[in-house]
Amino acid sequence: MDIIKGSFRITILTIVLICITAFAGCVDNSKETSGDISGNSDVISVTDNFGREIVVPSDVKSVLCSGSGCMRYLVYLQSQDLAVGVDSIEKEWREIEGRPYALVHREKLYELPLFGEYRGKDDPEKVIDISPDLVFKTGSTGTSYGTSGAEADTLSAKTGIPVVAFPYGSLKNQAEKDEFYSGLRLMGKVLGKDERAEEVISYIEDIMADLKSRTKGIPEDEFKRVYVGGVSSAGAHGIISTEPAYPPFLWVNADNVASGLGSAHVDVAKEAIIDWDPDYIFIDVSTIQMENSGAIGQLKNDPALKGLTAKKTGNVYGVLPYNFYNANYETVFSDAYFIGKILYPERFSDINPEEKADEIYTFFVGEPVLDELNSQFNNTGFSKIDI
Known part of the structure; x- marks a missing residue:
């Protein structure tokens, strides 16, 4: 009798296990393959450029851009x-206003609510x-207005909102160019704009290759x-x-007399400029905001520079x-073609710098804004410049 009862219990357990297995087979496990560590297809997990793993919506509908230049990258990604x-x-x-993206989009941006300084x-x-x-x-590495993973963690902890952070980068050296590209790709991944991020990077690489090949x-x-x-600055x-x-000089084989002083912005002694005595001087025309037109007035009136x-x-x-609130790369490239045309006109004979600039501005920020910017x-x- 005990043997019969034992066999009966085993049979019942077997039936229960079969039912559980069958039920599990009917459950939709598709969410497990979404790449989301939480198993929720509405979110994804990404690792930002400070090594922080963040869970973000898989279909982002609204964002804030904090830090020097962050909004520019959002515009680049359309x-x-x-x-x-x-x-x-x-x-x-x-x-x-020295930011081309702001010239195009500032009316709409101006109307949005303020979230910080x-x-x-x-x-x-x-x-x-x-x-x-x-x-x-974001923000520039090595500056007082850079950012960090710790700052991103603090903001996220205070708000309960995911914060994706990355260094802004630059085109001054390979390490900072890697930061630039990595930041664009990270934003592209989060926003579903991977293709546009790669399009921007390819466009930049083509411009630099073209400038270098000409000289x-x-x-x-x-x-x-x-x-x-x-x-x-x-x-x-x-x-x-x-x-x-200065990137435009690097790309057109110009001999920057100040090279060798690092990669960051510097103030040099006036005596050094006199000693270097360059063949060509280019003036960043933002200087006209200073008294007596800044560098232009100094070249005109300073006896030491005569x-x-x-x-x-x-x-x-x-x-x-x-x-201007970090590097406007579209202006960097536009300046480079103008400088190349001045230094080596025979190698840039097919280039009209104004037309090229508006082509570049249109690609990056959506409109040809050279005239408005220069005015x-x-x-x-x-x-x-008449000196």
Whole structure:
């Protein structure tokens, strides 16, 4: 009898196990293959460029862009319509606006609610009130307005909103170019704009390759000796303000007399400029915001600079400022074609710098804004400056 009862129990357990297995086979397990660590197809997990793993919506509908240059990348990715708030710089309607993306989109951006001060000084309460799907946060590495994973963690903890962070990068060296591209790709992945991110990166690589190929083969001893002064950096500056790794010079085989002083913005001694005595001087025309037109007035009136070769030969030219709430890459490339045309006209004979600039602006920010941008600087950009 005990044997019969034992067999009966085994039979019942077997039937129960079969039913459980059959029921499990009917359950939809498709969410497990979504790539989402939580098993919810409405969200995905990404790792940002500070190594932080963040769960974000799989279909982002609204974002905030915090930090120097973050909104620019959103525009590059043609996703500016996702912005539901802005920092204080987008609420300033200034007479001189050096950001091409702002010239195109500032009316809409201006109307959006404020979530914090510029350079990443966010107000958590305002962020909560706006309640975006996520916040992007960036800034330049090595500067006082850079960002970090810790800052992103703090904002996320205070608001309960995912924060995706990355360094802004630059085109001054390979390490910072990798940061730039990685940031674009991260934003593209989160927004479902992977193809546009790759399109932007490919366009940039093609421009740099074209510039370099045009001046390829020029003997080093025939490189034009050049200097760029008045370079803007958190505001307008005079003749001693320069960039030793000024990207347009790098791409057209120009001999930057200030090279060797690092890759960041520097102020050099006036005596150094006199000693270098460059053949060509390019002036960042944001300098005209200073008293007596800044670097232009100094070249005209400073007795110490009267003997410069570039001044005597009339080889002084204006270039548009690209450092305006971080680097406006579209202006960097536009300046490069203008500089190439001035230094090596035979190698840029097919290039009209103004037309090329508007092609570049249209690709990056959606409209040809050269005339509007240059008019703010009295049309001194892309022109010879009478010294």
